[in-house]
Amino acid sequence: MSVSLVSALLCCSAATVLLLRWRRRRKVQRKVEEAKERRERALERMLKAARKFKEPNPGHKPEPILSFALPELCGKLRDGSLSPENVLYAYMDQALKVTRDVNCVTDYLEDCESQLLHVKSQGKKGLLYGVPISIKDSIDCKGHDSTLGLVKHLNLPAATDAVVIQVLKHQGAIPFVKTNVPQSLLSYDCSNLIFGQTLHPLDHSKSPGGSSGGEGALIKSGGSILGFGTDIGGSIRIPAAFCGICGFKTTGGRISKKGVIPSIRGQKSVAAGIGPMAKDVDSLALSLRALLCNEMFRLDPTVPPLPFNEQVYSSSQPLRIGYYVTDSFTMPSPSMRRAVLETKQLLEKAGHTLVPFKPCRTDDFMCSISAKGLFADGGATFLEGFKGESADPKAKELVLLAKLPNWFRSLLSCIVKPISLRISKMLTSLNERSVKELWELHTEIEEYCQEFIGEWRRLDLDVVLCPVLGPAFKIGLPGRLSVGASYTILYNYLDFPAGVVPVTSVTEEDEEELKSFRGHFNDMWDKVFAKAIQGAVGLPVAVQCVALPWQDELCLRFMKEVEKLTQEKSNKN
CATH class of the missing domain: 3.90.1300.10 (Amidase signature (AS) domain)
Incomplete structure (x- = not known):
């Protein structure tokens, strides 16, 4: 076969591929x-x-x-x-x-x-x-x-x-x-x-x-x-x-x-x-x-x-409430932190008991358990949705990470390790796992849940008060900071009922304090977080209320208490 014929066949093949792609698009x-x-x-x-x-x-x-x-x-x-x-x-x-x-x-x-x-x-x-x-x-x-x-x-x-x-x-x-x-x-x-x-x-x-x-x-x-x-x-x-x-x-x-x-x-x-x-x-x-x-x-x-359960929702018995202002993974914004502390004070004045509570091993949970669970197949099921169509610019970063082969993610993990240990860990967590590894992960999730409940029981808590992500991010930046959901995704893995109640709004003082924000790690994610929440004066800020599994009515009752106390404070002001 002549060189010119091979070249012609290759050109025809390339043109056919391009034509098919154009027709599909x-x-x-x-x-x-x-x-x-x-x-x-x-x-x-x-x-x-x-x-x-x-x-x-x-x-x-x-x-x-x-x-x-x-x-x-x-x-x-x-x-x-x-x-x-x-x-x-x-x-x-x-x-x-x-x-x-x-x-x-x-x-x-x-x-x-x-x-x-x-x-x-x-x-x-x-x-x-x-x-x-x-x-x-x-x-x-x-x-x-x-x-x-x-x-x-x-x-x-x-x-x-x-x-x-x-x-x-x-x-x-x-x-x-x-x-x-x-x-x-x-x-x-x-x-x-x-x-x-x-x-x-x-x-x-x-x-x-x-x-x-x-x-x-x-x-x-x-x-x-x-x-x-x-x-x-x-x-x-x-x-x-x-x-x-x-x-x-x-x-x-x-x-x-x-x-x-x-x-x-x-x-x-x-x-x-x-x-x-x-x-x-x-x-x-x-x-x-x-x-x-x-x-x-x-x-x-x-x-x-x-x-x-009407009796639980309508109860007025004082609650024993655990609280935390940071999960030690995503540092709260000044307004997030203030929202929790101000709500804590309102609850204490109303006769409830507030007890410091520390979530177990949040860094390990986010960098190992969380990403492994959703992407145990290496992102294959997630990527099926994008076959034959383009990714929205807001989703492109996650789609690109899911498309990378395991060996390349492992290489990237080694490269970024000196810069950010948690980004390095997260990259390797996206790798595909065997069935045995998946079962081991499920065992790890069960053990983590029991450890969390054990600490909850040790402190004899009814409910927990904690931050929720906020204030609102600038458009486009949530896709660059999926780990910002650390305060919420935790309670999906634990399968605890959880709700949010708006309690305040961002002040000029919060915005000024944000200028010195460095986060817990001062890495790329912390920098993106600070950029995402800038310029939010006047926007709402909420707190998160959590209860143990199947205690949905108790969680709602706690939310109602937070809402009532917040409204009373607002009316006085």
């Missing part, structure tokens, strides 16, 4: 364009539905409706002083305004109008009768995509509602929109190549957090009174903290996950939790009263039949 781009157009049409239908209601009802005033807290709104719906139509279209109109500002709604659930008629025709009124609710993208709603921000999940509408949606409808709720998430869910930013970047409602240069970031932005802006998200590393708690609302991650098995699409299918090292997001704790509690009912236990018999 063009196909993906068309799907994205179609999805964007479909969303615009859905929002247009939503707008028409709202106008159709308003035209024959010129006296309709949404402002008073939007001002009610959920328990009060439920009362007015049940006694008939408010109609479900007035409430649904008030929130529909507000959600449209909000999403035009911060880009948080991804889909309009058109069957909310038939659900409205169904709710009104029922003789028995459920606990959430007539309440419009928003739903995170990854929770299945019949006839709609659950994209996870990935093109490959487009045009695959769910055949049925997730169990949690079925139960909410059974209780009279009206799901009306789905909300935005980061690509693949494994980020606490909120951006993907299909629906774009969701912005922080108080500062458009900041992220609303993730992965339930669309929920956080919508609820904070008044476009929804109650939303539901998922949490595998802080995905409810971080956006709630960033946006200044309340969010709660239940014990992993407390609410059905049937019909909820996970970020990494099949992994069992870390427990995901489902939970509500709202502006106050009583709203969270009300939503759990509604969910923890016989209908859920019937639809999903794998969920333990534990109804909401």
Whole structure:
């Protein structure tokens, strides 16, 4: 075979490969364009539905409706002083305004109008009768995509509602929109190549957090009174903290996950939790009263039949509270630290006992256990979601790390070891493991959990008060600091219920103190953290409340106490 013929064949092969790649990219781009157009049409239908209601009802005033807290709104719906139509279209109109500002709604659930008629025709009124609710993208709603921000999940509408949606409808709720998430869910930013970047409602240069970031932005802006998200590393708690609302991650098995699409299918090292997001704790509690009912236990018999424990939630007994201001891995920002200490003082003045508590071996947990669990397959399952499509710029760093072969990650680990020991450890933790190594890891997780509980029991604690990541990061920087979730992901591995309550906001003094921030290690991650939270004066700061597994009501009761004391202090000032 002549050289010229070989050259021609090689050129043809290269041209064919390039042509196939171009065609694949063009196909993906068309799907994205179609999805964007479909969303615009859905929002247009939503707008028409709202106008159709308003035209024959010129006296309709949404402002008073939007001002009610959920328990009060439920009362007015049940006694008939408010109609479900007035409430649904008030929130529909507000959600449209909000999403035009911060880009948080991804889909309009058109069957909310038939659900409205169904709710009104029922003789028995459920606990959430007539309440419009928003739903995170990854929770299945019949006839709609659950994209996870990935093109490959487009045009695959769910055949049925997730169990949690079925139960909410059974209780009279009206799901009306789905909300935005980061690509693949494994980020606490909120951006993907299909629906774009969701912005922080108080500062458009900041992220609303993730992965339930669309929920956080919508609820904070008044476009929804109650939303539901998922949490595998802080995905409810971080956006709630960033946006200044309340969010709660239940014990992993407390609410059905049937019909909820996970970020990494099949992994069992870390427990995901489902939970509500709202502006106050009583709203969270009300939503759990509604969910923890016989209908859920019937639809999903794998969920333990534990109804909401009113006695625990309504108790006023003084609590014995452990607290810490740092996990010794991610140094808290000045405002994070101040939030915990000020809350500690309020709790002590109210008669509770506060006891210093130190989380066990957090550095070892984050650098060894945490990354190993999520990426025990070397990131292969995570990367499946990106086959044939581009990574969002906010996710590119994690995707690149997952693509590196084991030998190269090990080489990088050796190179960066003199600069940052924890980055070096984290790199090797991403390597693929054998089944035997995975079982050893699960044993290590179990032993760590028992060690943690042992210290909790030794101090005779009821609950723990600690920081949650905050204030809100600048857009793009969460993807460079996944380890910033150390305060939240810990309680997914332990499978403890945990929630967040906003207690203060960033002050000029906090911002000034941040100038001398060095972190615990003064490495690249500490520098990125300081950069990410700069320029946050006035943004909300929250604290995290934690209880032992299955003590969800006790955790909520603690959150309610923190909220009450914070509000009392605010009213005095």
